[in-house]
Amino acid sequence: MRKALVPVVLAAVTLLGGCGVGTGSVEDGGAPPTGLAPGPTLYLVDDAGRLRPDARDTGRLGTVLGAVQLLLADTDPAAPDLHSEVPETTTRAIVEDTGDVVAVYLPLRRADLSPVAVDQIICTAAGVVAASGRDLAAVTISLHPTHGGPVSRPCPVLG
Numbered sequence: 001m002r003k004a005l006v007p008v009v010l011a012a013v014t015l016l017g018g019c020g021v022g023t024g025s026v027e028d029g030g031a032p033p034t035g036l037a038p039g040p041t042l043y044l045v046d047d048a049g050r051l052r053p054d055a056r057d058t059g060r061l062g063t064v065l066g067a068v069q070l071l072l073a074d075t076d077p078a079a080p081d082l083h084s085e086v087p088e089t090t091t092r093a094i095v096e097d098t099g100d101v102v103a104v105y106l107p108l109r110r111a112d113l114s115p116v117a118v119d120q121i122i123c124t125a126a127g128v129v130a131a132s133g134r135d136l137a138a139v140t141i142s143l144h145p146t147h148g149g150p151v152s153r154p155c156p157v158l159g
Helices: 002-017 064-073 115-131
Strands: 041-045 051-055 094-097 101-105 140-144
Touching: 041 064, 041 115, 051 115, 064 094, 064 101, 064 115, 101 115, 115 140
Parallel strands: 101 140
Antiparallel strands: 041 051, 094 101
């Protein structure tokens, strides 16, 4: 029995050894990526009431929650000609991200949010979603204030 097993093992080693992967050389894949994403982009408002991007240098892209938290707590925009219409709050938002739906639960009443403030939050969330490589057309972003119905609409400045 042992003598019959030796040819089977040799045949298996021969077959596995010649599996079709040829020898080759090491190929240069180019320089490795360096650095970090500079940070999320918040959408603030200019003096004409238009949304404008304001990048934050946090050293990493971060999450939708992190970007929304920055927007909710932002009292000093990096650009002096921009401001936020989102009421400042020390209470944290909650974000549920299932991949195709991003739900932002706000510690604010719907009556406290102007249409531009809603767009600021939606566009800030959409900016993080887009920067993560997801297709904005395939993701629904909705805001859920503490009082008042949810709001879901596309960002007016991102396609």
